[in-house]
Amino acid sequence: MKGSHLGEFQELVLLTIMVLKENAYGVSIKREIKDRADRSISRGALHTALSRLEEKGLIESWQGEANKERGGMRKRYYKVTDTGAAALRAAKELRDSLWNEIPGLSLQYQHHYA
Amino acid sequence: MPADRTTPPRFFTRLFERFCKQNLYDELQGDLEEEFYLNLEEFGIARARKLYRREVLKMLRPSVVKKIRNQPTYYNHTAMFRNYSIVAFRNLSRNRLFSAINIIGLAISMAVGLIAITFVSEIYSYDNFHDNRDRLFRVVSNLHRTNGNVTEYATASVFAGNRLANDFAGFEAVAPLTKGFRGEMRKGESSIAIQGIYANNDFFKVLSFQLLAGNSGSALTEPNSVILTETAAQKLFDRSDVVGEIIEWKDQTPYKITGVLKDPPSNSHLKFDAIASLKTLEEKNISTVTDFGVIWASHVYVLLPENYDLQQIQTNLDKLAEEENPKLKYWQLSLGLERFDDIFPSTGKANQFSTVMPKEKVTSIVVLALIVLFSACFNYTNLSLARSLKRSKEIGVRKVVGAGKTHLFLQFIIEAILVAVIAVIISYGLFQLIKPEFLALDFYIQRTTTLDLQPINYLYFFLFAVAIGILAGLFPSLLMTRFKPVNILKGVSVKTSKGVGLRKVLVGIQFALSMGFATLVTMTYKQYKYALNFDLGFTTENILNVEVQSNTPEVLKSQFQAVPEVAGVSSASIMPSTGNSMSNFVKYKNPLDSVTAYTMDIGPDYLTNMGHQLLAGPGFEKEGTGDRAIVNELFLKEIGINKSSEAIGEQISFYNKTWMITGVVKDFHYGTIKNELEPFIFTMGRQDHYYLNVKLKTNDITATMNRLESAWKEVDNVHPFEARFYDDWLQDTYSDMNASLKTFGLLSGVAICISILGLLGMAVYNAESRLKELAIRKVLGATLSSLMLLLSRSFMGIFILSACVAIPLAYYIYEETIVSTAVYKINIGFWELASGALLIVAVALLTISSQTMKAARSNPAESLRNE
Numbered sequence: 001m002k003g004s005h006l007g008e009f010q011e012l013v014l015l016t017i018m019v020l021k022e023n024a025y026g027v028s029i030k031r032e033i034k035d036r037a038d039r040s041i042s043r044g045a046l047h048t049a050l051s052r053l054e055e056k057g058l059i060e061s062w063q064g065e066a067n068k069e070r071g072g073m074r075k076r077y078y079k080v081t082d083t084g085a086a087a088l089r090a091a092k093e094l095r096d097s098l099w100n101e102i103p104g105l106s107l108q109y110q111h112h113y114a
Numbered sequence: 115m116p117a118d119r120t121t122p123p124r125f126f127t128r129l130f131e132r133f134c135k136q137n138l139y140d141e142l143q144g145d146l147e148e149e150f151y152l153n154l155e156e157f158g159i160a161r162a163r164k165l166y167r168r169e170v171l172k173m174l175r176p177s178v179v180k181k182i183r184n185q186p187t188y189y190n191h192t193a194m195f196r197n198y199s200i201v202a203f204r205n206l207s208r209n210r211l212f213s214a215i216n217i218i219g220l221a222i223s224m225a226v227g228l229i230a231i232t233f234v235s236e237i238y239s240y241d242n243f244h245d246n247r248d249r250l251f252r253v254v255s256n257l258h259r260t261n262g263n264v265t266e267y268a269t270a271s272v273f274a275g276n277r278l279a280n281d282f283a284g285f286e287a288v289a290p291l292t293k294g295f296r297g298e299m300r301k302g303e304s305s306i307a308i309q310g311i312y313a314n315n316d317f318f319k320v321l322s323f324q325l326l327a328g329n330s331g332s333a334l335t336e337p338n339s340v341i342l343t344e345t346a347a348q349k350l351f352d353r354s355d356v357v358g359e360i361i362e363w364k365d366q367t368p369y370k371i372t373g374v375l376k377d378p379p380s381n382s383h384l385k386f387d388a389i390a391s392l393k394t395l396e397e398k399n400i401s402t403v404t405d406f407g408v409i410w411a412s413h414v415y416v417l418l419p420e421n422y423d424l425q426q427i428q429t430n431l432d433k434l435a436e437e438e439n440p441k442l443k444y445w446q447l448s449l450g451l452e453r454f455d456d457i458f459p460s461t462g463k464a465n466q467f468s469t470v471m472p473k474e475k476v477t478s479i480v481v482l483a484l485i486v487l488f489s490a491c492f493n494y495t496n497l498s499l500a501r502s503l504k505r506s507k508e509i510g511v512r513k514v515v516g517a518g519k520t521h522l523f524l525q526f527i528i529e530a531i532l533v534a535v536i537a538v539i540i541s542y543g544l545f546q547l548i549k550p551e552f553l554a555l556d557f558y559i560q561r562t563t564t565l566d567l568q569p570i571n572y573l574y575f576f577l578f579a580v581a582i583g584i585l586a587g588l589f590p591s592l593l594m595t596r597f598k599p600v601n602i603l604k605g606v607s608v609k610t611s612k613g614v615g616l617r618k619v620l621v622g623i624q625f626a627l628s629m630g631f632a633t634l635v636t637m638t639y640k641q642y643k644y645a646l647n648f649d650l651g652f653t654t655e656n657i658l659n660v661e662v663q664s665n666t667p668e669v670l671k672s673q674f675q676a677v678p679e680v681a682g683v684s685s686a687s688i689m690p691s692t693g694n695s696m697s698n699f700v701k702y703k704n705p706l707d708s709v710t711a712y713t714m715d716i717g718p719d720y721l722t723n724m725g726h727q728l729l730a731g732p733g734f735e736k737e738g739t740g741d742r743a744i745v746n747e748l749f750l751k752e753i754g755i756n757k758s759s760e761a762i763g764e765q766i767s768f769y770n771k772t773w774m775i776t777g778v779v780k781d782f783h784y785g786t787i788k789n790e791l792e793p794f795i796f797t798m799g800r801q802d803h804y805y806l807n808v809k810l811k812t813n814d815i816t817a818t819m820n821r822l823e824s825a826w827k828e829v830d831n832v833h834p835f836e837a838r839f840y841d842d843w844l845q846d847t848y849s850d851m852n853a854s855l856k857t858f859g860l861l862s863g864v865a866i867c868i869s870i871l872g873l874l875g876m877a878v879y880n881a882e883s884r885l886k887e888l889a890i891r892k893v894l895g896a897t898l899s900s901l902m903l904l905l906s907r908s909f910m911g912i913f914i915l916s917a918c919v920a921i922p923l924a925y926y927i928y929e930e931t932i933v934s935t936a937v938y939k940i941n942i943g944f945w946e947l948a949s950g951a952l953l954i955v956a957v958a959l960l961t962i963s964s965q966t967m968k969a970a971r972s973n974p975a976e977s978l979r980n981e
Binding site for chain 2: 025026027030031042043044045047048051066069070071073074075076
């Protein structure tokens with residue numbers, strides 16, 4: 001299925017949203033990615049990725065509360081849908097199976113994974 | 115500002131607000147701002163702001179940026195435009211008075227605008243029928259006198275043209291031509307007067323005049339060949355296939371017709387009835403074609419090759435002048451090139467081929483038209499601003515239903531354009547009305563323009579209307595689209611205090627214009643009347659000046675004397691006070707001392723006929739001996755004789771002759787109001803006389819003129835009878851002042867109409883909107899007069915201020931332009947300065963009070979009852 005193909009960055013965003021659980025919105029996602037992957041991404045680039053994911057039905061969003069730091073603007077929270085989770089899992093399985101085919105590395109990989 | 119320093123950069127926030135899609139704005143802006151404050155804590159202000167700016171710029175991506183066309187795709191343009199037009203029409207017909215004021219005011223001033231457009235487009239269409247205009251030039255001469263004076267001439271000698279053609283490279287073709295092929299052409303019984311030129315065959319290579327018959331390569335080769343224009347041929351032969359016919363010149367030289375030319379169009383600066391071959395003059399070997407220095411009536415037009423080198427050509431021209439100048443005794447010439455497009459309109463070179471419109475004239479007409487136009491636009495702006503409150507409900511509802519600023523702006527602009535288009539249709543009618551007036555305005559316009567409408571002019575008119583609509587509607591539209599729907603619909607009154615100030619300024623400018631023009635008209639009119647009624651010191655009343663032309667004055671004189679209504683006939687070389695003059699150095703006793711005196715040759719009856727007062731001496735005898743002179747008092751004073759009787763019999767010398775003074779006349783004005791009194795001498799028998807002064811005593815001018823004309827026909831059957839009353843002639847002498855008078859008169863009329871119309875609108879609005887207030891004041895005991903004062907007071911300040919600006923300005927313009935060269939002027943007093951302004955204020959107050967009266971008189975119960 002062409003639509004369910006995940007780009008590297010999209011996968012990263014999806015995973016980050018899952019990690020953040022209930023607190024996944026623009027700023028938190030951006031900061032999390034910065035902390036974990038040391039990747040500085042612009043809010044604009046993040047917006048593009050989020051809107052693509054939402055189009056594909058991999059995430060869903062709803063309006064949250066506003067506060068003073070935001071100049072009275074409401075947040076938009078994101079959550080990975082079941083389809084999104086399935087797509088992530090499929091991507092992971094694909095990688096695992098590929099990793100398993102590479103002898104010598106698999107042990108190290110499994111070790112690390114455990 | 116510290117407060118500012120801890121917030122995100124304002125400009126970038128607003129920029130983002132501009133371009134971000136509406137539905138994303140909350141989320142994205144919120145995130146940006148939240149992050150900004152986090153960054154502020156972590157990295158400090160500078161870095162945070164920098165990051166913010168970078169974030170905003172990185173937002174410029176298709177998924178975030180608004181679509182340029184953010185209207186929904188189902189948006190129906192035609193329907194909306196139709197709706198706007200319908201609403202506009204409804205609005206126009208609901209407020210009939212205001213619509214009428216707007217439309218009439220615009221129409222009046224737009225008529226002036228249409229004139230200016232037609233005029234300018236005609237002036238700039240001059241000579242546009244020539245091909246290769248980018249390569250067409252005219253050779254012009256600068257004449258350097260030994261005293262250092264330089265005069266720019268539009269001419270160059272035929273000789274120079276021929277040398278350029280034969281001896282110099284760099285020209286594709288050179289066409290020398292000279293004027294002076296002038297006079298009568300005869301064919302059997304019929305004859306016509308011709309104003310023509312001499313040229314050679316290259317004339318057709320350079321300029322794009324079309325031959326209907328004949329060969330352009332050879333038509334002007336032979337001497338005594340002539341090309342007639344179609345009209346000339348028609349007049350002479352009643353047909354135009356006349357090639358090969360022989361016609362006769364006034365001295366009975368036969369000319370062969372070798373071609374027929376399409377008439378030069380009205381927008382050609384070169385106009386003529388016929389072209390004779392230049393060879394005709396060359397055979398006679400006259401100075402016009404053989405002398406480098408005879409530049410007066412000859413022009414040289416040149417066509418340059420595609421890749422011409424102006425520098426190279428200028429070098430050649432300089433070389434030619436260097437070679438030929440040694441032959442010139444009294445002056446030296448330098449030659450130059452003038453672009454063909456710069457010939458008309460031009461900046462005042464001497465000896466143009468025909469009348470050339472001065473550039474300043476074009477500019478001043480455009481500027482004056484613009485002033486009037488702006489004034490009318492002010493009216494629209496003013497009234498729309500004043501009435502914008504009444505429309506605020508409509509605006510509110512439209513906004514709530516979903517109209518954006520653009521929609522509303524468009525709607526109001528369309529309304530303004532609609533008004534302008536209706537106005538332009540009316541102004542087209544007015545244009546036709548004032549067109550003849552404009553054409554008669556002055557000498558230059560009369561000679562050069564027709565104001566005939568070309569199809570392109572109608573397009574210009576339409577575009578003009580649209581432009582005026584936009585200009586007039588711009589400000590009110592912008593203001594009205596800013597209204598906040600919440601306030602309007604809640605009923606909170608919208609304060610447009612900015613609008614009120616602006617309105618006052620606009621009204622002030624309008625009235626300053628009206629007053630300025632009116633004051634100018636008053637002063638110019640008085641000066642003009644003064645000039646016409648100026649006591650010249652002799653009679654001009656009932657004197658008919660007849661041009662003698664080629665006849666003998668004595669023969670004509672006896673013919674005219676036989677007409678019963680003629681009270682006297684005299685003759686003179688030129689007529690005084692009409693701008694022509696002759697002068698000479700006159701010596702008395704001391705041969706080293708001389709007096710400049712103006713002279714004029716007269717017949718024996720001149721002094722009595724013209725009512726000159728002879729103070730001493732017998733005057734002229736019937737048969738002049740050619741050495742008698744009559745002088746004026748001022749002349750005597752100049753040569754040091756105190757009593758006029760002492761002067762009789764004294765000898766003076768001028769014009770290389772000795773003269774005896776036989777009379778002294780009272781001083782009179784030989785020049786116009788631009789000249790001081792000057793020493794003056796009448797002579798007799800020195801010159802030919804060109805004018806007969808016929809004194810008439812009649813009540814039936816037409817019958818007398820007919821009788822005089824038939825008397826003329828007895829003597830001269832060929833030339834038409836040319837006669838002009840002296841008073842009319844004097845009037846023509848002051849035609850420049852007359853032209854200014856008419857221009858300012860027209861403009862002040864227009865300006866006054868517009869400003870009074872605008873004022874009427876404002877007064878009506880004022881009275882209407884303050885109806886309740888007036889009623890309450892009345893109930894509380896205000897009198898009619900106090901109410902009137904209340905309503906007029908705000909205008910009075912404006913009037914006084916505009917008068918303070920306008921009157922000094924008008925006086926300055928009057929002194930600098932109208933009377934700058936006059937020696938004799940009227941005294942400018944209070945009434946000359948103030949009467950125009952006072953009249954306008956009076957009319958204005960009348961206008962205001964007509965409205966306030968209505969409001970103040972109305973029964974307070976009526977206006978207070980319903981709420």
